[in-house]
Amino acid sequence: MERTIPKIKKSRGGLGDLRVRRSQDGLRSALLDLLNVRAFEDITVREIVDHADVGYTTFFRHFSSKEALLDAVIMVEIQRLTDASLPIYEAADGPGSCLALCDYVNDHRALWAALLTGGAAPKVREEMLRQSRNVTSTRAANTHLPMDLGNALAVAVILELLSWWLRQPLPWPADRVAEIMYDRVIKPAIAIS
Amino acid sequence: MERTIPKIKKSRGGLGDLRVRRSQDGLRSALLDLLNVRAFEDITVREIVDHADVGYTTFFRHFSSKEALLDAVIMVEIQRLTDASLPIYEAADGPGSCLALCDYVNDHRALWAALLTGGAAPKVREEMLRQSRNVTSTRAANTHLPMDLGNALAVAVILELLSWWLRQPLPWPADRVAEIMYDRVIKPAIAIS
Amino acid sequence: MERTIPKIKKSRGGLGDLRVRRSQDGLRSALLDLLNVRAFEDITVREIVDHADVGYTTFFRHFSSKEALLDAVIMVEIQRLTDASLPIYEAADGPGSCLALCDYVNDHRALWAALLTGGAAPKVREEMLRQSRNVTSTRAANTHLPMDLGNALAVAVILELLSWWLRQPLPWPADRVAEIMYDRVIKPAIAIS
Amino acid sequence: MERTIPKIKKSRGGLGDLRVRRSQDGLRSALLDLLNVRAFEDITVREIVDHADVGYTTFFRHFSSKEALLDAVIMVEIQRLTDASLPIYEAADGPGSCLALCDYVNDHRALWAALLTGGAAPKVREEMLRQSRNVTSTRAANTHLPMDLGNALAVAVILELLSWWLRQPLPWPADRVAEIMYDRVIKPAIAIS
DNA sequence: CTCTAATCGAGACGGTACGTCGCGTCTTACG
DNA sequence: CGTAAGACGCGACGTACCGTCTCGATTAGAG
Structure with missing residues (x-):
């Protein structure tokens, strides 16, 4: 029973x-x-x-539990985000995937503002990290950083950037943000130290 | 009454x-x-x-409340951390201040591992951001990013890096971590776009 | 909500x-x-x-609250007491109703000893007064006292008498107490001033 | 110590x-x-x-404790009341002592209203009973009631009467109340059954 | 189209933690 | 060096929310 x-x-x-x-x-x-x-x-x-x-x-x-529902919600939303901009972790097509990601978030500002505020943020980070681990599992170590660390830093910067963006009263255009993201996430990742 | x-x-x-x-x-x-x-x-x-x-x-x-106590604890500890490595946000003596910070954290691994785990982390981030705002208030805009965003990204990277470091079973030496921190925090901040 | x-x-x-x-x-x-x-x-x-x-x-x-529970308990018990000896306030069948009341109390000594001890007593008095007011509301003023006062004195004497009775180590027989009650409650109430 | x-x-x-x-x-x-x-x-x-x-x-x-202070206050006030109308318990000078008591209470309405309201009332009753026991200790049993019961009923009626009196918006004259008190306290006490 | 089993709504319940209030004790800093 | 201020321990209170549990009443969908 x-x-x-x-x-x-x-x-x-x-x-x-x-x-x-x-x-x-x-x-x-x-x-x-x-x-x-x-x-x-x-x-x-x-x-x-x-x-x-x-x-x-x-x-x-x-x-x-309440948390389980949040997990489910986040898993779905992150999946959608990832689908909309998969190759960003690959750094294959650098600026392009950044822009895709930013566009997608821009189209769902309210949702992502909610997800990046308060107690939901850590879970988003966790789930995003989990998914990014899967993506980058194949390609490795063309950088001087351990893969785990690289992923963690990338996710942290992406989320912090998005969070800041969504908090702005007069939001920047998505391409401007994508540019910053490229500079701060992709470029350092592909740099050969 | x-x-x-x-x-x-x-x-x-x-x-x-x-x-x-x-x-x-x-x-x-x-x-x-x-x-x-x-x-x-x-x-x-x-x-x-x-x-x-x-x-x-x-x-x-x-x-x-419990949260108020946590705030107080964090405020004190962040102050100590800042005192041990103030000029890191100034980028005056770049690698030096990074090393100072990492050394300090290394000397208090248990404490910082605790502070960067679970529900305490967001508060640490918030307080650190608050203090960093004060430091960088005068000197501004020698970068292409808004000051708020610059600070937020710096804090996010620092905390993520430290958090990763403290989670490692066989921790890296502090100078190695300081080097990464310099690459990822200081260098991007002083870059002429 | x-x-x-x-x-x-x-x-x-x-x-x-x-x-x-x-x-x-x-x-x-x-x-x-x-x-x-x-x-x-x-x-x-x-x-x-x-x-x-x-x-x-x-x-x-x-x-x-604790008091609300006490109120509920008392209301029920007083109702039972009243049901067992309703006409006492009417003085229709003087001694009879007194005896009925005393018999009922005698059959529930422990309960009424508890109700008339300590902090419960004032509430019992209050509730009994409330119920007695309803009973005597129609018939009035065949006495020289205001109805409120008459009721208050009657209730006070009844409760004091019962309280004393229940405190006695070797309790008197109910009919003896009923006799006193009749003398002190009913007789004064029907006296033509 | x-x-x-x-x-x-x-x-x-x-x-x-x-x-x-x-x-x-x-x-x-x-x-x-x-x-x-x-x-x-x-x-x-x-x-x-x-x-x-x-x-x-x-x-x-x-x-x-708070209660001890209340006890002290009550003891003093009851003593004063008793001094002002001692022989009431003696029934020697019936109506006269009743009037003395009512006059005294009338001169201190606020005080006695306070003492007979809420949690103070039981203590007043207790202390008054204690003092009345002393007074009637010598003279005994010229009535068919046990002395304890007689005292208890007398005190109960007196306090209930006074309490009712002080609650009235348009208070009765003291002599009117004294008359009732005489009827309900003294007369029953001296009645030879 | 009907039957049958799973889902649903309603809400009482036990439990854990919270934050508050008041009492009566005991330490401390100050005159 | 005594004494008033007030910090402290204690215990009870009443609240909020969680997650569990019955109990009927529906309702979907298989035959």
Whole structure:
């Protein structure tokens, strides 16, 4: 009689149960909405379910905790970001991928402002680092830095830059930011010391 | 009928009340001790006061919350770090100040490992940024970046680098790290775009 | 987002939620048990919930404070007492109702000894006065005293008499006490000044 | 090295130390002042000492607790009341002593309103009972009631009557109240059943 | 189109930590 | 060197939120 956590598993042969999908999507977007208003640590499960029009119990049927929901949300969003600008970690097409990334973020300012504020930021950093590790796993050490460190610094600079950008009252154009990102992330990474 | 919060004020010429100093110092070092064991968000006020041999209520006589104590601790430690390597933001003596900073951190590995782990890290970043703003307030704009952004990136890289360093099982020598720091923090800052 | 205080409302067609009834009844009788041991003001909420096998928080879900629980308990008990001897304030059947009341109290000595001891007594007096006001509201002023005063004196004498009775190591028989009560409560009330 | 509670003991050969007397009197009247404003149980020691312009520690030099101060205050006031109308318990001069008592209370309405409100009332009752026991100790059993019970009922009726009187917005004249008191306290007491 | 099993809503509950309040003790710095 | 100021330990309070648990009532989707 273990916990029944309906992870969109094909119940009875078909695709996911519509109710399950509706609940999970509702919770995800409810959290994102609330993140625009207050920091993650100040959001309660009760608020999320109220906003999502979902029963309190239902929350825990899908996510084991508030943090788990945040993780899920972040994983999805980072995946989208990565898909929109994959080669940035490759440094193959330097400025281009930076610009792609900045454009994507620019198109979702509210969302990324929320994700980079308060308690969500460390998780974003962590997940981004995790994904970047996968990407750079093949290509290695054409630099004098250990791969781990290189990735960590790259992620830190990217996030700090984006965070600063989104905080500006009169935001800079994306290409200007992409330029800085290239200077500070890609160039140091490909430099042969 | 206001809350009496004994802020080591020199009452009539002498130094503060010994008991006040003892309580506050005890709480500060108790928190630091516990930070070596578990993350800040998992430490309870009860644990802190037990470890400090101080009454539960007394905690709140001195700090309005767990976070306030952390702030106080961080402020002190960052001040010490800054004092040990002030001119790093000035880039006057580039590699020298980097080395000083790394040496200082190296001499307090446990403390800084604790400060850069878990929930404490964002506060460290914030306070460090605050102090760096003061330092660089006069000298400005010999770079193509806004001062705020320059500072934010510098702090982010420094902390990420230190955090990585302290996480290594077989730590690198301080001068090696200082070299990287110089490359990634000072050099980009003084670059003529 | 209002506080949910589960006031035995028929949820979903049935009678009150069983859990609610169990919690409230448990708390009520736990308080009564403890009142036999020590005075109300020396009883802590923690003791009550421990004795009732109920979570600490649950207490406040049902009663806003220790005093509110006492009020509830007293209201119930006084109601029972009144039901057992209603016409005493009417003086219709003078000695009879006095005897009924004394008999009832005699059958619940422990309970009433507890209620008339320590901090509970004033609340008992207050509630009894409140109920007596309802009873005597219609019939009035066949006496030379204002109704309020008459009620207050009657309640005071009744409670003092009962309190004394229950304190005696070798208690008097109920009919003897009822006789005194009749002399001191009913007779003065129906006296033509 | 036991607790030094300076009970107006002749320090240095004279009568009570003036400072001691001043502190104790100040605390007493401070408590009485505050009793006019809120109930005893809602008054804090801090408020008393602030109002009395006395150090916090000083309070406990003179009274072991808030309750002890109340006891002292009540003892004094009841003594005064008794002195003003001693023979009421004797029933020697029936109506006369009742009138004396009511007159005295009437001359100190605020004080007695305070004493008969809230947490102070039970203590007043207790102390009054104690004093009445002394008075009636000699003369006994010319009534069919046990002396203890007779006293208790008398005190209860007196206090209830006074309490009601002082609560009235348009108070009755003292002689009217004295008459009721005579009817309800003295007459039943001297009745030969 | 119906049946059956999984999901859902509602909310009471136990538990942990928090921060507050007041009491009564005890240290400390100062006159 | 005594004494007033006030820091301190203690214990209870009431709050907030978490994650668990029943219990019916729906509702999706397989046959």
